[in-house]
Amino acid sequence: MDAASGSPGRAGFLSCTRPSLTIVGMQTFRASCLIFLACLLTACAAAPVEERNPLARWVPSANHNEREPVIIVLHHTDQHSVQQSLDTLRSANSGGKVSAHYLIGNDGRRYQLVADARRAWHAGPGRWGTITDLNSASIGIELDNDGDSPFSQAQITSLIVLLQDLSTRLRIPPSQVIGHADLAPARKQDPSRFFPWQQLAEAGFGVWPRDSDGPAPAGFDAWQALGAFGYPLEDRVAAVGAFHRRFRGRDDLPPVLDAEDARILHSLLLQ
Numbered sequence: 001m002d003a004a005s006g007s008p009g010r011a012g013f014l015s016c017t018r019p020s021l022t023i024v025g026m027q028t029f030r031a032s033c034l035i036f037l038a039c040l041l042t043a044c045a046a047a048p049v050e051e052r053n054p055l056a057r058w059v060p061s062a063n064h065n066e067r068e069p070v071i072i073v074l075h076h077t078d079q080h081s082v083q084q085s086l087d088t089l090r091s092a093n094s095g096g097k098v099s100a101h102y103l104i105g106n107d108g109r110r111y112q113l114v115a116d117a118r119r120a121w122h123a124g125p126g127r128w129g130t131i132t133d134l135n136s137a138s139i140g141i142e143l144d145n146d147g148d149s150p151f152s153q154a155q156i157t158s159l160i161v162l163l164q165d166l167s168t169r170l171r172i173p174p175s176q177v178i179g180h181a182d183l184a185p186a187r188k189q190d191p192s193r194f195f196p197w198q199q200l201a202e203a204g205f206g207v208w209p210r211d212s213d214g215p216a217p218a219g220f221d222a223w224q225a226l227g228a229f230g231y232p233l234e235d236r237v238a239a240v241g242a243f244h245r246r247f248r249g250r251d252d253l254p255p256v257l258d259a260e261d262a263r264i265l266h267s268l269l270l271q
C-alpha cells in the first residue's frame with residue numbers, strides 16, 4: 001500500500017481521543033501527537049515516490065517481482081585495504097560515485113553494500129555480447145587487491161561460496177561470470193592477470209578452454225569468434241589485450257590472435 005492512502009489504525013491514533021487524561025496530561029499528549037505527526041509527514045516526504053506514469057491510469061497488479069540480474073562482473077579494487085574500498089564504495093568519491101553489491105577482503109571476509117535487486121554502480125560504459133547496460137543486468141563483486149599482487153586462496157574460496165549462493169538463489173547461469181575488463185577493455189584492466197580464472201572454472205564458474213577440443217579447424221575466424229564470445233571489438237587491440245589477460249594470464253603478448261588464441265576461442269564457443 002502506498003504512503004498517501006495510510007491505514008485506519010494509524011488515522012485512529014492520530015485523532016488523539018483519550019477521555020481519561022487530565023488537562024495537563026491532555027496537553028502533553030497533544031504535543032506528543034503533533035511531534036508524531038511532524039515526524040510522520042517528514043517520513044512521508046523522504047519516502048521514495050511511487051514510480052507511476054501520469055500518462056496512464058494506475059491499475060496496479062500484484063503479479064511482479066524485483067528485476068533479476070543475469071550476469072556477474074568481477075573486479076579488483078586497485079586499492080590497499082578493505083577499509084579504503086569501503087570508504088570509496090560508500091562516498092562521493094572524487095572520481096564520481098561508485099558502488100558494488102559485494103566486496104571480498106583479502107582475508108575472505110565478505111561485505112554487502114547494495115541489495116541484489118538494486119542497480120549498483122560498478123560496471124560503467126561497456127558491452128558484453130548484446131548487453132549494453134551492464135549495471136542493470138549484473139551483480140558486481142569487488143575483490144580487495146592492489147592490481148599487482150596474487151589473490152589469496154581465502155579470498156578465492158570465499159568468492160566461490162558467494163558465486164554458488166548467487167547462481168543458486170538468483171538463478172544466474174554459472175558460466176555467466178566475466179571480468180570488468182571483458183566488458184570495457186579500452187578502459188579497464190581488472191581483474192588482473194593474477195586472477196585464477198582456471199580455478200574458478202574448475203569450481204564451476206565462468207568458462208575455460210578444454211584440451212580435449214583440440215586445435216581450431218582450418219578457416220576458423222578467430223576475430224569473429226572473439227566477438228561472438230562477447231568481447232566488444234570497437235578497439236581490437238584492447239579487446240585482444242583483455243582476452244590474453246584472462247585466458248593466458250599475460251599482459252605482454254602482441255595484440256594479434258595466434259593459433260593458441262584460436263584454439264582457446266574454438267573451445268570456448270563449443271561450451
Ligand SMILES: [Zn+2]
Binds near residue numbers: 076122188190
Ligand atoms: Zn572494475
